[in-house]
Amino acid sequence: MTDVVSGQAAPPAYGPATTNLADILERVLDKGIVIAGDIKIDLLDIELLTIRLRLFVSSVETARKAGIDWWETDPALSSRAARHELHEENQRLRERVAALESGDSAGSAAPKSEAGA
């Protein structure tokens, strides 16, 4: 009620002081005025980035406290996880080879598309 608004005086002190990354990214990537630059940069929008980076809003520390640490097993983000994935793939291939060598139908029964996956 007793708000004294200082009219045209100083512009607001912009913040916010603490901001999560997603809030900033959706503004600096997806908003802001767009003018053609000399260097053509195709930035992904925030949704694609999320998929690509498994982007996480709060800090890594906060997430760890919350017990959410899936990025540590994300192959794109962890070489340890990459090794793990390689190990798993090798395992799958070995099983496949064993199945084929034993003349078992399991190998040929698998969908063809899987070979390219």
Added chain:
Amino acid sequence: MTGHPDAPETATATYVFAVGRRLDPAVLSGLTGLAAGFPVRGLTFGPLTAVVQHVPADEFTQEAWQERLSDRAELERCARAHHEVVTRAATCGPTVPLALATLYRGDDRARQALAEDTHRFAATLDRVEGHAEWGVKVWVPAAAPKRPETAAAPSLRGGGGAGRAYLERKRGLRQAREHHHERALRIAEDVDAALRRLATAARRLRPHTSEMTGEKNRVQVLNAAYLVTAVRERELRDAAETWRRRTGVDVEVSGPWVPYSFVGEG
């Protein structure tokens, strides 16, 4: 190799952060920007001033940005640095932020390109002057509330047996979920409608998915931005608080932001 003190004109690009009418160089002092060692400074074009920085050209190529987009820490550093410069510049007056990664081969090229858009910048500055952007998010609990009455009802009807009771219980749960979902969306619409009445302009942003928020227990059903005059800020906060109390959902307000969401066309 020429021995010229600032020879690397060819090795640097000009990164543009924002455009304003007047800029006090003092507010930019101490900012790292995107490249340590290069000052963040003003670059005038016509009646306006851009906030720019020289950056090493080879670190700001298309390829370099593609790599940056695969590196969460590096992307975060750039986004926060960009935001910090924009925010600092805005303490001097109305400011139009540019999208991340607006780059020119040099100051002359930047000045020339910006000048072509002088009218657009001026009109946008007029529109946002005296305003700030406020972000508002509405969250609802992730799971539908338990409804014991729907689970108990089937036992009153004979003849169906356990199978029928199971199906009815499933149906009850589904209805509860749908009801919960509809209520959440309705609250989101109501909050948005109420806040729009206080705002000069409003934008719906995409709600953050649980993958982005990392939240298991609540779901974001509204993510919106409102362009609000200083006079209305208190009303916006009060309205958010009223909705929070009335509906029991979480209504989060963030701001004031430089009006990023209100300077583009989209």
